[in-house]
Amino acid sequence: MKSHGVTAKRCGCLHPETNRPLGKACPKLSQPDHGSWYFHCSTRNLLGQVERVRRGGYASEEAARRARDELLALSREEQAGKSWTVTRWLRYWLANRKRIRPTTKMHYTRDIENFLIPHIGHLILGDLNPRQLNAAFAQIAKTRNRAEQLHTACTLQHIHATLRAALTGAYREGLIEDNPAARMELPPRERTGPQPWTEARIAEWKATGERPTVAVWTPAQLASFLDYVRDDTLYPLWWLLALLGLRRGEAAGLRWADVDLHEGQLSVVRQRTTAGYEVHEGPPKSKASRRELALDTYTMRVLRQHRMRQQERRARRLGTGMVCHNSGYVFTSPDGLPLHPGYLTQRLRLLVDRAGLPPIRLHDLRHGAALLAQSAGVDIKTIQQQLGHSNIRLTADTYTTVLPPAAREAADATATYLIAASKPGAEIKRQIELTRDTDHQEETAKNTPRQEPDNNRMKACRQRKIKQRRQATRRRTYRTAKPN
Structure with missing residues (x-):
C-alpha cells in the first residue's frame, strides 16, 4: 500500500x-x-x-x-471514529439534530457542556468503552449542583440518556462498532408516587421543613384552595388543572377554537413551553397527548363566564384607548396576549402561600387530578386517556396510591372480616351451618320427583355419591364438636 x-x-x-x-x-x-x-x-x-x-x-x-x-x-466514517474526540462528535451531533424540540435541545446542551465534555470530552470516540464511562459517571456523582447537594440518580439517568442518544447516532453513522453507553451500570432511579398531605406530613413539614418529593392535596384541601381563588381572574385555569390534569404548557396554549361549549368538549392540540425563558409553541409532546376531553356542566358554565368577562375587559380597554389584542387564547394577560408559562408557576406558589395550605408544585395538580379521578371510581384506562399518557403502565405505576379515606375503608373492611372470623366457636358454627345446608339439599332432593333413568348404572352412581357426602358431613361434624 x-x-x-x-x-x-x-x-x-x-x-x-x-x-x-x-x-x-x-x-x-x-x-x-x-x-x-x-x-x-x-x-x-x-x-x-x-x-x-x-x-x-x-x-x-x-x-x-x-x-x-x-x-x-479505514472508511471515512471509521477514520472519524478513530480521530474525532468525544467533544467534537457531541457538538457535531447536537448541531445536526433538526427534529428535536427546543426544550429537548436545551437539556441536551446542558448535559453535554456541563457534564459530558468536562469528563469524557478528551477521549477518542472510537476507543470509548463502558469502563471509562462508568468511571466518569462515578466522578459526576461526586460533584454538587447549585444547591450544594450531590447529584441524584435521576440526574445521572438524564445525562446517560443524552450520552446514549449521541452514541446511538455515532453507531448509525458507522463511527463506532457498538454503543458502550448501553452496557453501563448506573444506580437505580427511585420513582416516588404522589403522597397526600396528611396531618402527620403537614406537622413534620412545619417542624422540619421537609416535604415529600411529589405531594398532592386531599380533596378537602383542594376544595379549600379552589374556594379561596374563586375571585381570582385565573380561577378557570386552576379548575381545569385540578379537574382534568392539563399540563402547564397545554393550559397556557389553550385557545377558544379548541373549546366547544355546546358539545362539552376540549381539544388538546398545542402547548406553550419554555427553553430558558424563551417561549416556544407547538404540538403536544406525543401523539397520545393530542386528546379530546369531556367537559361537565359546571366546567362549561365556568368557561362561559370567563369568556364573557374576557370580552367585557377587552371592550373596556378599547373604549379607553388602551391596547388589547384579540389573540384567541383562553387565558391571557390584561392586554390580551397569552400568558408566559413561568408566570403560572409563580402565581400558584403565591396563592398557595396566601391560602395557608401545604405547598405543592404546579405539576402536582396534574397528579392530584389523577388521584381524584381514581378515588371517584374512574377506571385506569380512562385516566390514562385523560392525562395523555402513551402507555397505561406509566399511569398504573405512578397512580397506584389511594387517598386516605379510600384506604381507610379498605382497612376497616379487612379488619372487620378478620375479627368476625376470630370469634370463639366461629369455626364450629360454620361447620354446623354447612351440615344443615347439606342435609337440606338432600331432603329437597328426596322430595323432588325424578324421572327414572333408563340406565341402571347411572342410578347406582348417583346413590353412591349421596352416601359419600353424608359420611363426609358426619366426620366433619364429629371432628369439630369433639372436645380437646
Whole structure:
C-alpha cells in the first residue's frame, strides 16, 4: 500500500534557557529509548473536508507507519471514529439534530457542556468503552449542583440518556462498532408516587421543613384552595388543572377554537413551553397527548363566564384607548396576549402561600387530578386517556396510591372480616351451618320427583355419591364438636 504523511520522533525535553520544547533539536533523539514516534497525515472528515490527523506515543518508526497506514485504510466514517474526540462528535451531533424540540435541545446542551465534555470530552470516540464511562459517571456523582447537594440518580439517568442518544447516532453513522453507553451500570432511579398531605406530613413539614418529593392535596384541601381563588381572574385555569390534569404548557396554549361549549368538549392540540425563558409553541409532546376531553356542566358554565368577562375587559380597554389584542387564547394577560408559562408557576406558589395550605408544585395538580379521578371510581384506562399518557403502565405505576379515606375503608373492611372470623366457636358454627345446608339439599332432593333413568348404572352412581357426602358431613361434624 502506498503511504502518505510524515513520521517523526519527538520528546518532551525543554530548552534550559527558554523553557520551550526542543523538538527535533534534542541531542538525545538518536538514542533508541529516548522520545517516541508520531505520524501526521491528511484525511477527509464526514463533511468531505480535508483535515490533519496527528497521533503519537509509538515505540518505533515502523509502529507509527503501521498505525498511519491502518488509519488511511479505514472508511471515512471509521477514520472519524478513530480521530474525532468525544467533544467534537457531541457538538457535531447536537448541531445536526433538526427534529428535536427546543426544550429537548436545551437539556441536551446542558448535559453535554456541563457534564459530558468536562469528563469524557478528551477521549477518542472510537476507543470509548463502558469502563471509562462508568468511571466518569462515578466522578459526576461526586460533584454538587447549585444547591450544594450531590447529584441524584435521576440526574445521572438524564445525562446517560443524552450520552446514549449521541452514541446511538455515532453507531448509525458507522463511527463506532457498538454503543458502550448501553452496557453501563448506573444506580437505580427511585420513582416516588404522589403522597397526600396528611396531618402527620403537614406537622413534620412545619417542624422540619421537609416535604415529600411529589405531594398532592386531599380533596378537602383542594376544595379549600379552589374556594379561596374563586375571585381570582385565573380561577378557570386552576379548575381545569385540578379537574382534568392539563399540563402547564397545554393550559397556557389553550385557545377558544379548541373549546366547544355546546358539545362539552376540549381539544388538546398545542402547548406553550419554555427553553430558558424563551417561549416556544407547538404540538403536544406525543401523539397520545393530542386528546379530546369531556367537559361537565359546571366546567362549561365556568368557561362561559370567563369568556364573557374576557370580552367585557377587552371592550373596556378599547373604549379607553388602551391596547388589547384579540389573540384567541383562553387565558391571557390584561392586554390580551397569552400568558408566559413561568408566570403560572409563580402565581400558584403565591396563592398557595396566601391560602395557608401545604405547598405543592404546579405539576402536582396534574397528579392530584389523577388521584381524584381514581378515588371517584374512574377506571385506569380512562385516566390514562385523560392525562395523555402513551402507555397505561406509566399511569398504573405512578397512580397506584389511594387517598386516605379510600384506604381507610379498605382497612376497616379487612379488619372487620378478620375479627368476625376470630370469634370463639366461629369455626364450629360454620361447620354446623354447612351440615344443615347439606342435609337440606338432600331432603329437597328426596322430595323432588325424578324421572327414572333408563340406565341402571347411572342410578347406582348417583346413590353412591349421596352416601359419600353424608359420611363426609358426619366426620366433619364429629371432628369439630369433639372436645380437646
